[in-house]
Amino acid sequence: MIGMTDASVSKLPDGRTPRPGKKTRSPAGSVKLSEVATLAGVSEATVSRVLNRKYGVSPNTREQVEEALRQIGYERPRKGEIVLVLVPGLATPFFGEMCNAIEADLSPHGLRAVIGPVLPGSVYERDYVEAFVDTGIAAAIFLSSSNTLQNADDSARELLESRGVPYLCVNGGFAEGDAPVISTDDWRAAELAVDHLYELGHRRIGMCAGPLGNTPADRRVEGFLNSMDARGIEGAEDLVVRYHYSVDGGRYAADALLDLDVTAIVASSDDMALGAIRAITRRGLRVPEDVSVIGYNNSSILEFTDPPLSSVAQPVEHLAQACARTLVTMIQNRPVRTDEMLMEPTFHARQSTAPVRPA
Template sequence: MSITIKDVAKKTGVSITTVSQILNGKGQRFSEKTREKVWSAAEELNYKANYFAQNMVTKQTQTIGVIIPDITNTFYSDMIKGIEDYLYENGFMVLLCNSTDNEERENLYLNQLVHRSVDGFIIASSTISDEMIFDLLKKNDKPYILLDRKREEHESDNIIVDDTEGGYVATEHLITLGHRNIGVITSSSSDVNVHNRFVGYKKCMEDYGLLMKEEWIMRETLSMSGGYEAAKKLLQADVSAIFATSDQLAIGVYRAASEVGVCIPEQLSLIGYDDIELASYMSPPLTTIHQPIYEIGKLAAETLIHRIMNPEEAAKNHLVKTRLVVRSSTKVL
């Protein structure tokens, strides 16, 4: 038979109401001695709170809904680790939804998570519309954090990576090495952050007065296979360097180059973006743009919990900077 609040109250000699309030985090008005007595008795009896009853009292489920577009992408798995570690330390659980970049699936998950009364959302997707987020989450009074989405007319906290600057720095690195014919592999979907990296590439090429041929611009899925397919075409074009707007894409370039006997970096300089763990283990190690992926996840979780606890504070944009990590996949032309 399961232990109830009544059993804890009987053991401690205090009222059921007192036990309930202390165990549900609302016992500040009671003395420290009483609180300690209740918690000690609960632990000794191995009392486990009734999840649904506790939810009725606190109006919280201690769960956070997280929506990502592709769990197979190492970037998102590293980010989720940062989110989960912070939430675990603060008594929250993660309900993770992997949308596979499917808008219908994302909308379904958003509605279902609201129905399950999660306390807040971390949304790392550019497919869900601003109107959908605003209408559904605001209507249900659900705080949320947007990753790599500009906060415009709707008030919400946002974690923004300076991807335009990162794309610019990646391209400029290749230019300073003497490269002029620089191919780029970007996303074929609506990813805002990856698009901004491409914007940085274009701006840098324009600032240096360099030509950008249409056949140097490849749009593929953000995956190793996407990088592989794009590189097969770029290696037939007159490029001496490639900027892959994610490390996943860059890894695909390694395979394509190897198959046709093109040596990196002797015959082709390659730079990626993200600095996932695998980047430093490639042969040669991949030059890339580092963004603190784990820390971004942790910051998103920390910001959301702060928002849940302080709902009246003004929304903020948190800008995350990137940096160039030079390894061995780029060299002077």
């Protein structure tokens, strides 16, 4: 049992015992199980199960107990507790940067990030959650994991909710559940790329998009089409080719777009943009003289590609700070906003874009 005993009772400065419902900030081990049970209208055993995040408590009952804890002012001890970050691997620099930033922002609060590289929506997600949920896990973060996939297996989310473990999502939320969602504004990201190319005179702009049913990819496509439509460019939907987030995916998608005589390509990731450059150069064309290319994520290595790649950057620091701030609030059993919070991306121009070539 965590932090509460029948033998320990908190006292006010004048020696009185606080009445149920009176808000006083109580450290671990300073209030009675019976007090919380009376206030919540449940048994002491139920309070114990909620505190220890055990099965067998309905969502409504769990919320009654959590509300009683909030009224009393009880805070769960946080020092040394774990925040599990579920992420689709660390090969993509963005995910490594995000994990480092999240760890740095959680550390001052006595929380430690443990990284779980998983195939989103796979059994490995639930395996990671099952492995950590009984060890005093404080919270979890779905970092572009199953939360970004339509119709994915969300049993990991269900397990966290059944155990009363708070979690949040980055770059898309689950259809079920009302956890906080913190995302880059992918509609705006696509608009920034289209706006830059339009100002350079490009009108035949194609998009190497991520797979259908992936929330960030779908949003970038929607933003791309809206931006093209707002500028009076017709037929943009025919210039969107979907593939995997990879160099090969970008190469295959770019090959299809080059057959459609595009003069510029917006890619859904930096890897896809590098694949597009490979497809362009294999045809004897040049970047940016013949075809301009823009990536997404703004990896640090882009200064050293040939040519240096223009890219839209996700606000890593702002995303990480918002994640840490929200999680700490949730762990303290305080209310948080559950509508999606959108963070502004930024465009970084380098040498992979240039004015449209003469007809």
